[in-house]
Amino acid sequence: MLGLLASILDGVLIGAVYGLAGMGITLIWGVMDVVNLTHGAMIVAGMFGTYLLVSAAGIPVYATLPIVLVGGFLVGVPLYWIAVHRVIGQPPLMSLLSTFAVNLVLVGLGTAVWGTDLFNVPASLPGFSMGRYTFPGTHLMAAALTAVIAGVLYLFLYRTRIGKAVRAVSANREAAELVGIPTARVLAMAFGIGVALACVAGMLISTMFPFTVLSGDAYQLKSFLVTVLGGLGNPTGALVAGVALGLVEGLTTPFVPVSWTLVIEFVLFVVVLIAVPGGLMQLLRWRRS
Amino acid sequence: MKKILLAAALGVFAAMPAFADNTITIGMTVSKTGPLNVDSVSQLRGSELWRDEVNAAGGIKVGNKHYKVRFVEYDDQSVGGRVQQLYTRLILQDKAQFLFGPYSSGLVATAAVISEQYGKIMLIGGGAEGKTYTLGNKYLFQCITRAGEYLSGAIAELKEHNPHAKIAFVYSDDPFSKAVVAAAKKAAVAAGFTVAMDESYPPSTTDFTAVINKVISSGADTFFGGGHYADGATLARQLHDQKAGMKWVSILVAPDSEKFKTLGAAADGITVPSQWEPQVKYKADFGPSVEQFTAEYVLKYKDLPDYHAASGYVVGLILQHAIEQAHSIDPEKVTAALNKTDAHTFFGQVKFATDPGHHGLQVAHQMVLAQWQMKDGKLVKQMVWPDAARTAAVVYPLP
Numbered sequence: 001m002l003g004l005l006a007s008i009l010d011g012v013l014i015g016a017v018y019g020l021a022g023m024g025i026t027l028i029w030g031v032m033d034v035v036n037l038t039h040g041a042m043i044v045a046g047m048f049g050t051y052l053l054v055s056a057a058g059i060p061v062y063a064t065l066p067i068v069l070v071g072g073f074l075v076g077v078p079l080y081w082i083a084v085h086r087v088i089g090q091p092p093l094m095s096l097l098s099t100f101a102v103n104l105v106l107v108g109l110g111t112a113v114w115g116t117d118l119f120n121v122p123a124s125l126p127g128f129s130m131g132r133y134t135f136p137g138t139h140l141m142a143a144a145l146t147a148v149i150a151g152v153l154y155l156f157l158y159r160t161r162i163g164k165a166v167r168a169v170s171a172n173r174e175a176a177e178l179v180g181i182p183t184a185r186v187l188a189m190a191f192g193i194g195v196a197l198a199c200v201a202g203m204l205i206s207t208m209f210p211f212t213v214l215s216g217d218a219y220q221l222k223s224f225l226v227t228v229l230g231g232l233g234n235p236t237g238a239l240v241a242g243v244a245l246g247l248v249e250g251l252t253t254p255f256v257p258v259s260w261t262l263v264i265e266f267v268l269f270v271v272v273l274i275a276v277p278g279g280l281m282q283l284l285r286w287r288r289s
Numbered sequence: 290m291k292k293i294l295l296a297a298a299l300g301v302f303a304a305m306p307a308f309a310d311n312t313i314t315i316g317m318t319v320s321k322t323g324p325l326n327v328d329s330v331s332q333l334r335g336s337e338l339w340r341d342e343v344n345a346a347g348g349i350k351v352g353n354k355h356y357k358v359r360f361v362e363y364d365d366q367s368v369g370g371r372v373q374q375l376y377t378r379l380i381l382q383d384k385a386q387f388l389f390g391p392y393s394s395g396l397v398a399t400a401a402v403i404s405e406q407y408g409k410i411m412l413i414g415g416g417a418e419g420k421t422y423t424l425g426n427k428y429l430f431q432c433i434t435r436a437g438e439y440l441s442g443a444i445a446e447l448k449e450h451n452p453h454a455k456i457a458f459v460y461s462d463d464p465f466s467k468a469v470v471a472a473a474k475k476a477a478v479a480a481g482f483t484v485a486m487d488e489s490y491p492p493s494t495t496d497f498t499a500v501i502n503k504v505i506s507s508g509a510d511t512f513f514g515g516g517h518y519a520d521g522a523t524l525a526r527q528l529h530d531q532k533a534g535m536k537w538v539s540i541l542v543a544p545d546s547e548k549f550k551t552l553g554a555a556a557d558g559i560t561v562p563s564q565w566e567p568q569v570k571y572k573a574d575f576g577p578s579v580e581q582f583t584a585e586y587v588l589k590y591k592d593l594p595d596y597h598a599a600s601g602y603v604v605g606l607i608l609q610h611a612i613e614q615a616h617s618i619d620p621e622k623v624t625a626a627l628n629k630t631d632a633h634t635f636f637g638q639v640k641f642a643t644d645p646g647h648h649g650l651q652v653a654h655q656m657v658l659a660q661w662q663m664k665d666g667k668l669v670k671q672m673v674w675p676d677a678a679r680t681a682a683v684v685y686p687l688p
Contacts, residue, residue: 003502003503003505003506006502006505007499007502007503010498010499010502011498011499014496014498111322111326115326115327115330116322116323116324116326116327116519117326117327117548118327118518118519118522118523118543118548119551120522120526120551120552120553122553124530127530129532132505132534133502133505133531134530134531134532136530136531138530139498208496208530209495209496209523209526209527210519210522210523210526210552211495212324212519214323214324215495215519217493218493218494218495219495249499250499253499253500253502253503254499254502254503254506257488257489258488258490258491258494258499258500258503259462259489259490259491261499262491
């Protein structure tokens, strides 16, 4: 019983980080209808950014968070102008191909520089134990920082003028333009924020697990799963879905072989797509109404 | 102008046979990218060192003739689908006379279909699974210990310290790891151990939190598993972070790399079955001694060789030996010489099974067991099994 509880708690802690990664994708999708296939590469960029800042510059691990966040934004904005701006409003395949191409270039460059060697960020924090089970401090810290970042993003989107502009563009781009909102700049900024979230997710993951240049694919897959479960374009939904996904992983792993976990998750994915296309948040809204 | 072009073309054609006459072309694919990159590139480095040394010494001697060695290699991206395509190209377009296998059992099994189809000799330095050698292949030769023997040293040494160990087997769902664990489970039961957990995971797994909780719940005190580099290193880190309390941990492949020590305290005490280590004391009947190979490798690559590098070198050395014994580069004569090979090299003894049911399977080479131990505040890899190779006593139970 204690083992099941430990598994669920661990699942929720890591699920929160999946949620953070999913928030980046869903924000970009919600604002500009673009499926950002550079997401995995950006998660890896966050991992390597952290590794370099810690190993080369000697910066304490968690002090790298604001640097990675700002760095991610500064990479994301030009990336928008290079790879996304011209395909906005085009058929979805165009943006898929465009971001996929950029992803291949980034992964190729990363492989050329670092190979596919494994890298490890030496992060260690005291955790807490429950019987024979230990929750590493890095997992607790990652979940706590995710909650803080999600809160800040919520405040930004709902309490600031720029955030409201982002939501306005997301709701109706033409109407937003008519009231004088510079939509192209808002889109670039939203893309930058989405990339920054991916980089920070990468930073937090790097404190928990070793990684390679190719690690992004696995986390990108989780991010898509979370995005659909939470409802496309809904950052809060992504966070809730991330935690729910972690919960499912924690609940199933003690009873079935781990190789079945992904199968179960994707069955859930298909069920949600068919039964509740708007995601878990739509389910909550139905209950309320 | 046309005459000049024609003359140039004729010149090129005239030069080609001369080039082919004095050169042996060896084809191979290497996982320069993709998840197998670390071990595969290391294997290539070993082969390149052999090639460069052979060429510097004038080439492979066949009668009165000396053949220079030329490599043609392609990046298989760690993908089985690419391997068949590329080995076909190596044979048909690049006219490779001999082949070295790709890295890892899955890719070797795929490549062997092509090499056998075209009757090309292929020497394997990185494909330990034994099943491929039971399919009636005639030109495939495995130069490393087969997967079934990988954990025999760990089981023998563990029995000395804990005859009633409870083992959790957690391993990658790939042909190599499954073959290693299938044999190890039988050996563990025969040794009187209890199998507390037996579970495979997808090779792409990046988070083992839930699996390790399951290991703890199983009551196991010993961990055997892993697969290749990324998953093995992640397992070691998470076993440490989650304080899994294992008294013994053996992980396949990953801890053999010098980079494993970047895990710091998480690497301390981890044992790894290894095909070869620079500390082994084998006597070589031909080729470099252990010390010479290590020194030459360090000189060329500024890094200590791991067992993949040594196996990369030894496939070249064994081929060279067979060609010299056959006094010919004719594939049938070289195959016959390989069948007769019983060689002692810096890598240890190499001998191939010749019965049709296991042709080419390695039957003589032996593994060693290494353990990362903390010495004067630094992590060093020590040999802890067998006694002949031992450089330190095994640390048991783990700190």
